[in-house]
Amino acid sequence: MSFSDSDLLPLSALQHYIYCPRQCALIHLEQQWTENRFTAEGRAQHDRVDRPEHETRDGIRYEYAVLLRSLRLGLIGKADVVEFHDDKVFPVEHKRGRPKPTHCDLVQLCAQALCLEEILGVKIPDGAVFYGQPRRRQAVAFTPQLRSETEQATAALHEMLRSGKTPPAEYDKKKCNACSLLETCMPKKRRAVSDYLQEALREKAP
Amino acid sequence: MKKHLNTLYVTTQKAYLHKEGQSVVVNVEQESKLRVPIHTLDGIVCFGVVSMSPFLMHHCAENNVAVSFLSEYGKFLARIQGPVSGNVLLRREQYRVADRSAAASAIARNILLGKIANARAVLRRALRDHGEQPALKTAENRLSQYLRRLQQPMPIEELRGNEGEAAASYFAAFPQLITVKDAAFSFRGRNRRPPTDPVNAMLSFAYTLLVHDCRSALEGVGLDPCVGYLHADRPGRPSLALDLMEEFRALLADRLVLSLINRRQIQPGDFNDSAGGAVSMTDAARKTLLAAWQKRKQEEIIHPYLEEKCKIGLLPHLQAQLLARHLRGDLDAYPPFIWK
Numbered sequence: 105m106s107f108s109d110s111d112l113l114p115l116s117a118l119q120h121y122i123y124c125p126r127q128c129a130l131i132h133l134e135q136q137w138t139e140n141r142f143t144a145e146g147r148a149q150h151d152r153v154d155r156p157e158h159e160t161r162d163g164i165r166y167e168y169a170v171l172l173r174s175l176r177l178g179l180i181g182k183a184d185v186v187e188f189h190d191d192k193v194f195p196v197e198h199k200r201g202r203p204k205p206t207h208c209d210l211v212q213l214c215a216q217a218l219c220l221e222e223i224l225g226v227k228i229p230d231g232a233v234f235y236g237q238p239r240r241r242q243a244v245a246f247t248p249q250l251r252s253e254t255e256q257a258t259a260a261l262h263e264m265l266r267s268g269k270t271p272p273a274e275y276d277k278k279k280c281n282a283c284s285l286l287e288t289c290m291p292k293k294r295r296a297v298s299d300y301l302q303e304a305l306r307e308k309a310p
Numbered sequence: 311m312k313k314h315l316n317t318l319y320v321t322t323q324k325a326y327l328h329k330e331g332q333s334v335v336v337n338v339e340q341e342s343k344l345r346v347p348i349h350t351l352d353g354i355v356c357f358g359v360v361s362m363s364p365f366l367m368h369h370c371a372e373n374n375v376a377v378s379f380l381s382e383y384g385k386f387l388a389r390i391q392g393p394v395s396g397n398v399l400l401r402r403e404q405y406r407v408a409d410r411s412a413a414a415s416a417i418a419r420n421i422l423l424g425k426i427a428n429a430r431a432v433l434r435r436a437l438r439d440h441g442e443q444p445a446l447k448t449a450e451n452r453l454s455q456y457l458r459r460l461q462q463p464m465p466i467e468e469l470r471g472n473e474g475e476a477a478a479s480y481f482a483a484f485p486q487l488i489t490v491k492d493a494a495f496s497f498r499g500r501n502r503r504p505p506t507d508p509v510n511a512m513l514s515f516a517y518t519l520l521v522h523d524c525r526s527a528l529e530g531v532g533l534d535p536c537v538g539y540l541h542a543d544r545p546g547r548p549s550l551a552l553d554l555m556e557e558f559r560a561l562l563a564d565r566l567v568l569s570l571i572n573r574r575q576i577q578p579g580d581f582n583d584s585a586g587g588a589v590s591m592t593d594a595a596r597k598t599l600l601a602a603w604q605k606r607k608q609e610e611i612i613h614p615y616l617e618e619k620c621k622i623g624l625l626p627h628l629q630a631q632l633l634a635r636h637l638r639g640d641l642d643a644y645p646p647f648i649w650k
Contacts, residue, residue: 133397133399134396134397134400134532134634134638135396135397135532136396136531136532268399269639270638270639270640272640273640288631290616290631290632290635290640294615294616294641296642296643297420297615297636297641297642297643297644297645298642298643300614300615300645301420301423301643301645301646301648304427304614304648304650305423305427305457305648
C-alpha cells in the first residue's frame with residue numbers, strides 16, 4: 105500500500121499517538137491549542153535555523169533538519185540530525201527533557217529511520233536519542249520488534265485520524281498531570297449527567 | 311485554556327489602540343494612557359468611537375484574543391476573527407444534532423433546567439436573606455413546577471413555551487429583589503428594544519457582556535456560535551451563544567445588576583433619557599458596571615459537575631467544552647451549570 109502526498113501525517117502526530125491516542129486526537133482532530141503548538145514548534149525550528157545545514161567533523165558528515173518522508177508508511181517530518189559515517193547512516197533525535205517511561209521517543213526515532221531507509225535505499229541498524237537532562241545519548245537499535253511496533257502504531261494513527269473519532273479518556277495520574285492538554289481533555293471519569301441533574305435539582309426548602 | 315480572563319474594556323471615546331512589541335497600548339489624545347502585555351488578555355471590547363491599528367488586530371487574532379466593537383451603548387457591531395479554529399468534524403456533528411429533533415431538544419431541555427434552577431436559586435437566596443415575601447414565594451413555587459414538568463422529554467416548541475412562562479414568573483417577582491425604594495428603579499417587566507427604564511438598560515448591557523464571553527468561549531472550543539438548540543436559527547443571531555448564556559443570566563448578569571442598585575453603587579442620576587423613551591447608562595455608570603463585572607469574573611467557585619475549583623469567568627468556557635464533549639460522544643448528555 106502506498107500513500108499519496110495529501111495523506112501524509114506528521115511524525116510528531118505519531119509521537120503524540122504513542123504517548124496517548126486521545127492527546128493525539130485532541131491536537132490533530134479537535135485542533136485544540138494549535139496556536140500554542142505552532143508557537144512552540146516555530147520556536148524549535150528557529151533554533152535550528154541558527155545552525156549550519158551540514159558540517160563535517162572527524163570524517164562524519166552531520167546533516168541538520170533533514171526532511172523525511174515515507175509513502176509506504178504515510179509519514180512526513182524532519183530529523184534533527186542525521187550522521188553519515190563511512191559505513192552507515194545514523195539518525196539522532198534531540199530532546200530537551202529526560203527519558204520518558206513510554207516508548208514514544210524510540211518509536212519516533214525508528215519512524216525516522218524507516219523514512220531514511222526508504223529515501224536513501226539503505227539499511228539503518230541503529231540510532232540515538234540525545235536527552236538534555238541529563239546530557240547523554242541513549243543508543244537505540246532498530247530491532248524487528250521496534251520496527252513492527254512503529255509500523256503498527258503508524259497504521260493505528262492513520263486509522264484513528266481517518267475515523268475522525270476522538271477516543272475516550274483513560275485517566276493515568278502521572279501521564280495526565282504531565283500533559284499540557286489536561287484541562288481540555290477532562291480525563292477523569294464523570295458521573296452520569298442524569299445522576300448529576302437529579303442531585304442538583306433535588307427539592308429542598310429555601 | 312486562558313487563565314487570565316482579563317478583558318480590556320475601552321470606553322474612552324476617540325481612544326486609539328495599537329501594538330508595541332508584545333503589548334497593547336491605549337492612546338488618548340496622542341498620550342499613552344495604558345499598556346497591557348497581550349498574553350495577559352483574553353479579550354478586548356471597544357465601545358463607540360475607539361479605533362485600533364491593523365497590526366494590533368493581527369496580533370490579537372494570532373494570540374487568540376477576542377476583539378469586539380460595540381456601539382457606545384453596547385450594541386454589537388463587529389469583531390475581529392482569525393482563521394476558523396477547531397474541528398470541522400465537531401461542527402458537522404453540531405449541525406447534525408441540530409437537525410435531529412430528539413437530540414436537539416434533549417440539549418435544550420438541560421439548558422433550560424439550568425436556567426430555571428439558577429433563576430430559582432436567586433429567588434431562594436432572597437427569601438433566605440429577606441424573609442418570606444408572598445410574591446417571591448409564588449414565583450419560587452412556579453419555577454419548581456416548571457422544573458418538575460421539564461423532567462420529561464418534550465418537543466422543542468413545548469420547551470420554548472415553558473421557558474416563556476417560567477421567565478414571566480421570574481420577572482414578575484423581580485421587583486421584589488430591588489430593595490432601594492426609588493421610583494427610578496421600579497421595574498415593570500423586561501423590555502429591551504430599546505430599554506425604557508434604568509433597570510432594563512442595565513440588564514441589557516450586562517447581557518451584552520455575557521453574550522460576548524459566551525460567543526468567544528464557543529469559538530474557542532471550535533463550535534459555531536450561530537447554530538443553537540434552544541434558539542432557532544436566524545440570520546445574524548448567535549443562537550448557540552444565546553443558548554449557552556441562559557444558564558448564567560440570573561446568576562451573573564441579574565445578580566450583578568441587583569447588587570449595584572441595592573448597594574447604591576448606581577444611582578438614579580446615572581442614566582440618560584432620549585426623546586424616543588429609550589434609557590441608557592452614562593459613561594460613568596457603564597464603567598462601574600464593567601469594573602464590577604470584571605471583579606466578579608475573578609471570584610472562585612466549585613464547578614458542580616466537574617467538582618473542581620474554577621473562576622467564575624471560566625464558566626462559559628467550561629460549559630462550551632462540556633457541550634463539545636457531549637456532541638463528540640464523551641458524555642451521555644449535556645450537564646448544565648447549576649448553582650448551589
